[in-house]
Amino acid sequence: MDGQLVVSNLTKVYPKVRAVDNLSFTVQPGRVTGFLGPNGSGKTTTLRMMLNLVTPTAGTATIGGVRYADLPRPLDVVGAVLEASSAHKGRTGRNHLRVLCAAAGYPDRRADEVLDLVGLTPAANRKFRGYSLGMRQRLGIAAAMIGDPKVLILDEPANGLDPEGIKWMREFLRAFASQGRTVFVSSHLLGEMQQLADDVIIIAHGRMVAQGSVSDIIASIAGPGAVRVRTPHVDQLAVELSNYPVTLEYPGENQLLVRGVDAATVGRAALAARAELHELTTEAPDLEQAFLQLTRAQAAIR
Amino acid sequence: MSTSAPMSSVSSHPTLAPAPAEPAGASSVPPLRPRLVRAELRKIFTTSTWWVIGLFVLISTGLTLLVNTLEANQRLGAAEQLRRHPPDFSNAPPGQRPSASEQQAILEDFARRTDIPAIVAEQAANVFTSGQFLGLMLIVILGVLVVTNEFTHQTATPTFLATPRRTRVILAKLVAAMVLAAGYWAVSTAISVGSGVLNFSLRGYDVPFTAMQVWRPVAMNLLAYVLWAVLGVGFGVLIRNQLGATLTAAGLYLIGLPSALLVFGFIHAYIVHSDVVWNFIVAVPGVASMVMVSVEPPRFGPEQTGVPWWIGALVLTAYGVLAGTIGTLITRRRDIS
Numbered sequence: 313m314d315g316q317l318v319v320s321n322l323t324k325v326y327p328k329v330r331a332v333d334n335l336s337f338t339v340q341p342g343r344v345t346g347f348l349g350p351n352g353s354g355k356t357t358t359l360r361m362m363l364n365l366v367t368p369t370a371g372t373a374t375i376g377g378v379r380y381a382d383l384p385r386p387l388d389v390v391g392a393v394l395e396a397s398s399a400h401k402g403r404t405g406r407n408h409l410r411v412l413c414a415a416a417g418y419p420d421r422r423a424d425e426v427l428d429l430v431g432l433t434p435a436a437n438r439k440f441r442g443y444s445l446g447m448r449q450r451l452g453i454a455a456a457m458i459g460d461p462k463v464l465i466l467d468e469p470a471n472g473l474d475p476e477g478i479k480w481m482r483e484f485l486r487a488f489a490s491q492g493r494t495v496f497v498s499s500h501l502l503g504e505m506q507q508l509a510d511d512v513i514i515i516a517h518g519r520m521v522a523q524g525s526v527s528d529i530i531a532s533i534a535g536p537g538a539v540r541v542r543t544p545h546v547d548q549l550a551v552e553l554s555n556y557p558v559t560l561e562y563p564g565e566n567q568l569l570v571r572g573v574d575a576a577t578v579g580r581a582a583l584a585a586r587a588e589l590h591e592l593t594t595e596a597p598d599l600e601q602a603f604l605q606l607t608r609a610q611a612a613i614r
Numbered sequence: 615m616s617t618s619a620p621m622s623s624v625s626s627h628p629t630l631a632p633a634p635a636e637p638a639g640a641s642s643v644p645p646l647r648p649r650l651v652r653a654e655l656r657k658i659f660t661t662s663t664w665w666v667i668g669l670f671v672l673i674s675t676g677l678t679l680l681v682n683t684l685e686a687n688q689r690l691g692a693a694e695q696l697r698r699h700p701p702d703f704s705n706a707p708p709g710q711r712p713s714a715s716e717q718q719a720i721l722e723d724f725a726r727r728t729d730i731p732a733i734v735a736e737q738a739a740n741v742f743t744s745g746q747f748l749g750l751m752l753i754v755i756l757g758v759l760v761v762t763n764e765f766t767h768q769t770a771t772p773t774f775l776a777t778p779r780r781t782r783v784i785l786a787k788l789v790a791a792m793v794l795a796a797g798y799w800a801v802s803t804a805i806s807v808g809s810g811v812l813n814f815s816l817r818g819y820d821v822p823f824t825a826m827q828v829w830r831p832v833a834m835n836l837l838a839y840v841l842w843a844v845l846g847v848g849f850g851v852l853i854r855n856q857l858g859a860t861l862t863a864a865g866l867y868l869i870g871l872p873s874a875l876l877v878f879g880f881i882h883a884y885i886v887h888s889d890v891v892w893n894f895i896v897a898v899p900g901v902a903s904m905v906m907v908s909v910e911p912p913r914f915g916p917e918q919t920g921v922p923w924w925i926g927a928l929v930l931t932a933y934g935v936l937a938g939t940i941g942t943l944i945t946r947r948r949d950i951s
Binding site for chain 2: 356357360363364365366367380381383386387390392394395397398399400401402403404407408410411412414415416417455
């Protein structure tokens with residue numbers, strides 16, 4: 313069985329809100345796929361429907377062609393990390409995993425193996441209420457790894473993690489995907505996905521907004537960057553640049569913001585215009601801003 | 615002991631032991647899985663729930679055992695006292711001597727009140743089921759906790775991820791709660807019977823274990839423990855809020871009899887005047903439980919025959935099945951979010 317995830321026309325209607333609206337996409341093995349959308353856009357509901365925790369109003373979700381509920385040994389196929397506090401506060405981390413081992417038919421030593429895998433062995437016998445948020449996320453990953461699954465599904469795994477924890481998580485997921493397995497990870501931050509994901513699926517208000525490779529998506533939603541120039545000869549440079557397909561902004565005295573061409577072209581134009589340059593920098597597009605605009609635009613369509 | 619301890623690299627992952635092979639025809643096996651029952655029992659034994667409830671069971675058993683033992687000894691002492699003074703009609707003045715039939719009735723009453731083996735049996739049943747009243751309430755709370763803990767601590771998500779067939783989870787919970795209830799019954803009964811037998815034998819009485827009126831209440835006590843555990847699981851599913859479910863279940867258990875007496879008393883006084891009305895009070899779970907474990911059928915009216923124990927058992931079993939079924943159906947449909 314391969315680890316391809318297929319979501320077809322998935323819909324969830326609550327009495328007052330259409331949380332997920334006719335959503336269809338596929339997630340390929342061997343890649344990290346980001347599932348992006350603002351808070352409340354239906355990501356968690358979608359993930360929970362894929363895992364048979366929430367019943368869809370319509371549509372289906374399959375993992376390797378099989379619905380989650382029909383998997384004979386689901387933990388062998390899918391590991392899921394959905395919320396960071398899914399353990400009894402008075403139970404130790406090791407016992408939490410041993411309960412799951414018993415339910416899934418694994419020997420108890422499997423609990424120690426996955427604790428070791430996520431680096432939680434020193435805290436194995438500590439009660440869950442004493443775990444930091446980072447440790448809770450790791451315990452969640454340990455639980456997801458019990459069945460050595462082909463697919464990992466994670467809901468906002470970076471929430472509350474310190475930079476070291478985020479780096480660890482990123483490396484863990486990249487290594488997992490590089491073994492030909494599937495990683496499907498939700499987030500509301502495009503910047504985070506830019507560093508982690510190969511593909512992204514973007515939703516807003518339960519509807520598909522965009523999907524494709526991260527670089528394509530970023531190029532399409534953010535547009536080209538701008539080149540910031542500081543020069544005492546703004547007017548001369550502006551005249552020379554009018555020979556190029558550019559838009560110009562004047563953000564301050566002796567400053568020019570050029571869109572449409574790269575920094576090398578602006579430098580060449582400055583040389584031709586005999587304009588003295590004090591600064592020439594390329595400004596990266598503000599991804600989060602572009603992402604918010606995109607999803608907000610989708611919301612307005614409704 | 616901190617998260618900044620050296621982390622194992624992800625590359626260690628392939629060295630993990632391979633997962634056990636898929637058993638053939640796994641999806642066609644019956645829904646009750648022993649390993650799920652084991653998981654449910656482990657959930658209880660890895661938190662403080664089991665010993666906190668166990669402690670309360672011990673306390674309630676100990677206290678009621680003391681009271682019941684003292685009462686038994688007092689009754690037996692009174693009967694022994696009475697036996698030394700049998701009715702003697704020879705000294706009565708000739709004019710006031712009871713008639714032959716009256717003498718017969720007095721003698722029969724005397725025989726009944728000094729029938730030591732019968733009194734031992736009755737008191738033994740009482741002593742051997744010590745702690746039942748509070749014990750059953752603790753068991754219903756245990757059943758509630760087995761379910762509501764999953765929602766209070768958000769463990770329903772990993773539980774249903776590991777076992778998406780939710781009927782199996784609820785079945786395992788029902789069986790685990792019943793096993794635990796039977797365990798608490800065994801501990802409570804072992805203490806009561808051990809201490810009771812010691813007390814009776816020290817006073818020179820033999821306990822007639824083979825008499826139905828001794829072993830039946832003990833066996834029915836076990837049935838009551840098991841069924842209240844099932845009712846607790848049902849309550850836990852119906853009312854997901856832990857505190858709400860606990861208070862409702864315990865409250866209904868505690869006020870079941872008094873409120874039933876009130877309601878049925880009202881019906882008897884104003885609607886149906888026949889004493890037969892009282893027979894239907896067994897429809898209240900708390901009353902059914904009481905009827906089931908009683909030696910003599912409890913009577914609430916002079917003309918009432920009393921409801922036999924097995925009707926109480928049937929009623930409580932029906933409630934248990936109903937609670938378990940509704941609980942399973944609700945859990946199957948519920949969104950876990």
